[in-house]
Amino acid sequence: MFLSLRWLTALFLFLLMSAGGAAPVEDPEDELLDLDIDEDLDLNFYDAFDYDDLDQEIDAPTLEATAEPEVDEEEEHHSHEQTPQTSTLPASNSLDFKTLELFGPNTGLGMPTCLLCVCLGGSVYCDDSDLEDIPPLPKDTTHFYGRFNKIEHIKSTTFMNLNKLQSIDLTGNDISEIDEAAFRPLPLLQQLILADNDxxxxxxxxxxxxxxxxxxxxxxxSGMHIEVFQEMSDLEYLYLSDNDLDYVPTPLPLSLRVLHLQNNNIQSLHVDTFCNSHNPTFIRPNLEDIRLDGNPLNTHLFAAAYSCLSRLPVGSH
Known part of the structure; x- marks a missing residue:
């Protein structure tokens, strides 16, 4: 029994050594230490890579054009007769400007006034735009500028429903006709400039x-209403030079400060043109700028007409 156990132990050790009989593995770090880098590694990667391969053209497959089938001219003409032609233009996106009073209604050109002109707040600028008619204005317009256009006629409906309009400037147009009721719907109008027209x-x-x-x-x-300016209690500036007036349009409101009548056809003045002969103490303190030069009028002959003025009118003496 003792010999058998000893024998078995020796056999076990033998088998164990046979299974691990390979040479012991050395530490990898030891191998790296013994490695000759210059001899065993080629670190010149650029020389090893062939870049000429990148210059080779790539042959892409070409698409062969397919021939269009021939269409008989008679058949093509017949097909056009049967098929209605439709426009290929894309439909434009139309904006609903009815809800945007800022843009106003469409003009005769089919576009809102504030795209044709320039609208800033309550001011509408349509200067030098080749307009032949005044465009429909937004209801909140306070100042309208339509200078240097080709407008000829101001109609009675031009300024309808513009209760906030305070100023109109149409300098440098061809206006020769103004309807009698053209400015009647404007209760707040304060400035009207129609210089350089007809x-x-x-x-x-x-x-x-x-x-x-x-x-x-x-x-x-003869083209002005009698006493046209009398009830204008806020009128301060009246410019009527270079026209065909025969006399000073009286009576003038007491608020008037500037009156320009040069280069007309005025030949005489009435004693009550500026003053009041029935009231010797009457004074007109505001009227300080009167221009009568360029008229066939000798102003020194009408001294009584200036007795209520703080400054004599400018004119020939």
Whole structure:
């Protein structure tokens, strides 16, 4: 029994050594220490890579054009007759400007006024735009500028529903006709500038006027209403130079500060043109700028007409 156990132990050790009989593995770090880098590693990667391969053209497959089938001219003409032609243009996106009073209604060109002109707040600028008619304005317009266009006619419906309009400037147009009721719907109108036009008759104006400029027109005395300016209690500036007026349009409101009538056809003055002969103490303190030069008028012959003025009018003596 003792020999058998000893023998078995020896056999076990033998088998164990046979299973691990390979040479012991050395530490990898030891191998790296013994490695000759210069001899065993080639670190020149750029020399090892062939870049010429990148210059080779790539042959992409070409698509062969397919021939269109021939169409008989008679068949093509017949097909066009049967198939209605439709427009290939994309439909434009139309905006609903009815809900945007800022843009106003569409003009005769089919576009909103504020795309044709420039709208800033309550001011609408349509200067030098080749307009032949005044475009429909937004309801909140306070100042309208349509200078240097080709407008000829101001209609009675032009300024309808513009209750906030305070100023109109149409300098440098071809206006020769103004409907009698053109400015009647404007209760807040204060400035009307129609200089450098062909106006022959001045229609009814609201009593809210502060400035009227009709210089360089063809306005005649017979083309104005009698006492047209009398009820304008806020009128301060009246420019009527370079027209065909025969006399000073009286009576003038006491608020008037500037009156320009040069280069007309005025030949005489009445004693009550500026003053009141029935009231010797009457004074007109505001009227300080009167221009009568360029008229066939000798101003020194009418000294009694200036007795209520703080400054004599400018004119020939």
């Amino acid at each position: 106006v022959k008759m001045l229609p009814e104006l609201p009593n809210s006027m502060r400035l009227i400029d009709l210089c360089n027109n063809k306005l005649k005395s």
